[in-house]
Amino acid sequence: MTGERMEPAARAEHGAAPRAEHGAALLAEPADGQRVEHGAGPRAVAIAPSVLREMNQRLLLDQLFADGPATRPQLAKQSGLSLPTVIAALADLENADLVRPAGRSVTAQGRPATRYEANPGAGHVVGVDVGRDRLRVAVADLAGTQLGQLDLRNTARTSAALVERIVEAVAAAARVAEIDPADVTHAVIGSPGVYDSARGRVLYAANLPGWQRVGLAETLGQQLGTSLTVDNDANLAALGEHAYGAGRHSGHFVYAHVDTGVGIGMILDGRLYQGFSGAAGEVGYLPLAPADAAAASEGAGRKRTLGMLEEYLSTAAVVRYAREAGMAGCRTPEGLFASARSGDQRAERVVEQVAGHLARLVASVAAFLDPELIVLGGGIGRHLDLLERPTRAALGRLTPMTPQLVVGALGADAVVRGALATGVQRAREIVFAGRTARAS
Known part of the structure; x- marks a missing residue:
């Protein structure tokens, strides 16, 4: 994956700042001390010159990241800004080391013109996929070009050990990317469960011991030495598939992550939907176990840590079914599916059992969301x-709905790709704010 260019993260529509609308108010730089009316009529808003300059700079920087190198006349034409405004804004951006010359090209009039490009090395982002058994870490620059990636075992069994392991993994990935870990502008952590920002803790992550400790995210951010975003792994995978994978051409789809735990990420009308508290998609808690199993489940009133569906549709459940079927040597779902492909009838029966539970999840998603x-x-x-x-x-026995099912295009990289897409946009905002403030 090293060296692969990713599409601009703003297109993932998650965490992106509103992009400046350019119109009449952005066609010229006002004289110092003037205020410009943006819009017309009773809703017109007065914009200070400093704010207008910042809007113009951000507009051009976003344009260079999205469309690649361009000359000043090309930027003026594409943005709707006047050429003097473009020249001034590019000078400010170049002074902040956010843009740089990228060679020269010949204009239609036969004159050479300097082309400018966004400086991708002005900041870096790291994405981390935290699983019970594996840690996947990737590093990208501000253009979204992936510079390095690592896949490591997660040997941590306490929250303190997990924080230490993540910090070590990020430092190792930075070395692979040939950057100093201190040059990471922003980190995005993909984790099972729901991040409670008020208390800095992750809820509903029963498969990660100690991960729900209050203040853990703050501790992690301090040890990483960078700003931090924590998000649900299925949400990030949905964003990854939406930006670069199987959901790229769909504005209304669901990503279903079925692994150690079960969760979904929902892209509705082209945007990630997270619900009131961020817990939308925690489908592992759906009461969708078979009727006899539900009746025999843990006693009424006992607080559940694992969801009922998750007890019957997860890595541990698949291994349990295999052993109950007489496959004592089966230790992973991969082993089960490999046996099924080789024609083992016991494995084939287990696959049908797993499919029955998956069908209940798919039928529920189809009925609620119609993706x-x-x-x-x-x-x-x-x-x-x-x-x-x-x-x-x-499904034919459960519902008349027949949703289209596809396998994700990004495979095991879906979460880190979504993390990078989210992180690149945030890192651009941080770098822009910091460097333009210093340069002014």
Whole structure:
């Protein structure tokens, strides 16, 4: 993946600042001390010269990141800004080391003109996918070009050990990317559960021991030495698939992560939907176990840590089904699906059992959200080639709805790709604010 250019993160529509609308008020730089009316009529807003200059600078910087190098006349034409305004804004950006000359090109009039490009090395972002057994870490520059990636075992079994392991992994990934860890502008952590920003803790992450401790995110940010975003792993995977993968051409789809835990990320009308408290998509808690199993479940009134569906559709559940079927040596879902592909009838029966539980999830998602498609990922979900036929059969007994099912295009990298997409946009905002303030 090293060296791959990613699309601008703003297109992921998550965490992006509102982009300046350019119109009449942005066509010229006002004289010092003047205020410009932006808009017309009773809703007109007075914009100070300093704010207008910043809007113009940000507009041009976003344009260079999105469309690549351009001359000053080209930028003026594309942005709607006057050429003098473009010249002034580019000078400010170059002084802040946010843009730089990128060679020269010949104009239609036959004269050479300097081309400018955004400086991708002005900041860096790191994305971390925290799983119970693995840590995936990737580093990108401000253009979204991935510079390095690592996939490491997660040996931590306490929150303190996990923080230490993440910090070590980020430092190692930075070395692979050939940057100083201190040059990381922003980090995005993808984790099971829901981040409670008020208390700095992750809720509903039962598969990560100690990860729900209050103040853990603050501790992690301090040890990383950078600003930090914590988000649900299924949400980030949905953003990754939306920006670069199977959901790229869909504004209304669901990403279903079926692995150690079960969760969904929802892209509705082209935007990530997280619900009132951020817990939308925690479908592992759906009461969708078989009727007899639900009746025999843990006693009424006992607080559950794992969701009912998650007890029947997860890595641990698949291994349990395999052993109950006489496959004592099966230790992972990968082993089960490999056996099914080789024609082991016991494994095939287990696959049908898993598909029955998956069908209940798919039927529920289809009934509530009516998505254009459901993208499946995770250690179980990505085996759609084996699961689709029995899942379709079970769906036929549950619902008349027949949603389109596809396997995710990004595989195990979906979460880190979504983390980078989110982080690149935030890092650009941080770098722009910091460097333009220093340069002014």
